[in-house]
Amino acid sequence: MDEANMTLRVEARMVGKRKPLGAPWQVTLPSNLLHPDEDGGQVFRLRDLIAELVRVEVQAFRLRQEERRVLNILSAQEIDDAARTGKVSMGGEKELVPVEVDEYEAVQVALQGFVDGIYLVFLDGQPQRELDGPVQLHQESSLLFIRLVALVGG
Template identity: 30%
Template sequence: MQIVITLKSLSRRKGFLEKKPFEIDNIPLNLEELVKELISINVNTYNQKEIDFPFLPYLTEDEINLKSTVGKIGFDLKYNDTIADLNEAIANALQAFQDGLFKVFLNDKEIESLQENIELNENDEIVFIKLTMLSGRMW
């Protein structure tokens, strides 16, 4: 099943990153299962990247323009051989949601709990909004 993920950060000037299609194998029944599925996909993709040191690294003008729309221009290289721990990544993501560090919306409806039932359909849009804390001092 294909879904569309939009990542948003309130701290970014542009306010959003482009929508990205994701192919998921297991259809989640609640937010916890969805987060686990997405984290598994990302950790596996990260762990499968090879360490790469190009002889002459360069980016074409088209690559620079494309990467500038998402807010980060880089070589997409993995510079060390650290393997991400899937269980730790899942635990961190679930804890971050419980701590209120990000919000999740499914087709413009907020999902408020990890156990809330969800019904995903082909090409549904899921939005993750990373919340940032204001810092300052009290007088």
């Protein structure tokens, strides 16, 4: 793989839900995640993909928290749209008590969740079973996370 950076399409779903947990998103993977393989090429490891996705999501969470601290002036349409969802918020410092997220701990929890079978990972439709196993990516690759939940009454 000679790409300097690889873009990966990511999607998350939950067993028992028809709709995805959110819209699919794109993540650019830095080339420093590549590892040499036996054939002299370079591959990614699932462990590194999951860790990078968690780091990206933690950064996005922090940015959203910071944006909510800014007081917003809402238009009439924005107020109507927010009212339909059940909450109208103008932001501001009193609006949000910041939550500290330990990036390292978040990565460890995500990796342990994979080991414990809390979620499944599919790369281009193929199940991934080993955190340290090599994964081959191409520019159109997609990663699907499926969160498993316990059955009611079982």
